[in-house]
Amino acid sequence: MNEQQRRAELSEFLRTRRARLTPQQVGMPLTRRRRTPGLRREEVAERAGVSTAWYTYLEQGRDVHVSKSVLESIANALQLTRDERIHLSWLADQPLPPEPPPFVEAISPAYQRTLDLMEWSPAYITGRRTDILGWNKAASTVFGDFVMIPEEERNMLWLLFTESAFRQRFPARETFALETLSSFRATASQYLGDPRITAFLDRLRQASPEFCLAWEQQDVQRQCSQWREIEHPLVGRLTLEIASFQISGDPDLKCCVYSAAPGSETEEKLRGLLGFQKDDVGEQDSLLSKALMRR
Numbered sequence: 001m002n003e004q005q006r007r008a009e010l011s012e013f014l015r016t017r018r019a020r021l022t023p024q025q026v027g028m029p030l031t032r033r034r035r036t037p038g039l040r041r042e043e044v045a046e047r048a049g050v051s052t053a054w055y056t057y058l059e060q061g062r063d064v065h066v067s068k069s070v071l072e073s074i075a076n077a078l079q080l081t082r083d084e085r086i087h088l089s090w091l092a093d094q095p096l097p098p099e100p101p102p103f104v105e106a107i108s109p110a111y112q113r114t115l116d117l118m119e120w121s122p123a124y125i126t127g128r129r130t131d132i133l134g135w136n137k138a139a140s141t142v143f144g145d146f147v148m149i150p151e152e153e154r155n156m157l158w159l160l161f162t163e164s165a166f167r168q169r170f171p172a173r174e175t176f177a178l179e180t181l182s183s184f185r186a187t188a189s190q191y192l193g194d195p196r197i198t199a200f201l202d203r204l205r206q207a208s209p210e211f212c213l214a215w216e217q218q219d220v221q222r223q224c225s226q227w228r229e230i231e232h233p234l235v236g237r238l239t240l241e242i243a244s245f246q247i248s249g250d251p252d253l254k255c256c257v258y259s260a261a262p263g264s265e266t267e268e269k270l271r272g273l274l275g276f277q278k279d280d281v282g283e284q285d286s287l288l289s290k291a292l293m294r295r
Contacts (some may be wrong), residue, residue: 003063005193010091013060016218017078018044025079047077054194065091083186087220090189107134107253115139120274121259122240128252129197130156130184138274142230142238142258143169156180158204162213169230171237176228181214182221187252228258236267 019038024075026047027040045055057064057073066074075085080266087166105127115136124135135146144166146154159166159176167173191197204211212234230238240258247253251295260267276282 002193006091007061007063009189011059011090012216013088013091013218014059014074014078016216017084021079026077037146044074044077048073050074064242079223083220084224086222087186087189096234105131105133105252107247111247111255115255120271121257123255123257125247125253128157128188128191129200130180132156133253142232142240142270155200157184157211158207159191160255161204161208161214169232171229171231175225176220177210178214179221179224181211182219183224185218186222187218224261232269232273235273238266239264240266240270 018041021039023039023043024064026043028043041059042052045052048055048070050073054064055074058066062112063165071089072085078084080088107125111125115134118136119138122136124139124146125133127133132146138144147160149164149166153162153164157177157180158164159274160170160173160180161167167177167201170176188197201215205215224242224244226242228240228242230240232238238260240260243257243259245255245257247255260270
């Protein structure tokens with residue numbers, strides 16, 4: 001991200017955080033109808049202990065220096081979350097490498113073997129821009145066959161913000177999409193100037209008005225839901241717990257593993273569904289039949 005892009009991102013982030021706050025949320029008295037949604041710039045400046053002109057310059061994306069203490073005061077004034085504070089610090093302090101790392105992403109055979117060993121847990125690994133780089137058979141069975149998805153669309157953001165079959169399996173698809181986008185923004189801020197990411201985001205804007213609206217909100221959140229519900233065409237509703245891991249040596253790669261609570265109806269359905277693909281046909285047919293009967 002170059003200097004101009006960084007200041008533009010900082011400007012939009014501050015503006016959207018200010019617009020979402022009401023005077024009542026910060027302890028201000030009720031007044032007559034306001035034309036400005038959220039707080040006014042002068043109100044944020046007063047709460048942060050800086051001049052209105054200086055804060056206006058900062059929000060307009062002008063070239064002004066921000067100290068750590070002043071940045072903390074602004075974060076307090078805007079009631080930012082921990083993740084939003086990290087994002088604000090990144091945008092304001094410019095801890096940027098001179099050149100973005102080369103955009104070549106792949107997982108090693110060892111990681112793919114690890115995914116394959118998780119026979120009863122759907123799992124996949126995503127990259128810097130949420131491309132799905134590896135998955136196991138359980139993931140293809142539960143979420144749909146990733147092999148059948150064109151490589152340029154095999155991406156979590158793309159699948160969740162376009163009318164894909166993958167998206168349709170999640171009853172709370174909008175929440176899942178917004179969480180994925182907020183997580184992406186929190187971890188990929190330093191790469192937003194990468195031309196491959198820029199081109200991908202431009203293509204997604206053209207394909208999804210929903211994405212355009214969500215992107216403009218500037219929301220940042222590292223922690224996503226720990227449970228996800230899936231509507232499978234064969235066995236119906238599955239409720240799965242999510243465990244996410246960053247891969248050692250490459251923090252841009254993230255592994256997501258889904259599992260069923262022991263003894264749950266979902267566990268029975270999942271084992272029946274996945275067991276149907278094993279060699280022991282008699283036992284698996286029985287498991288699948290039980291799962292289908294419980295649907």
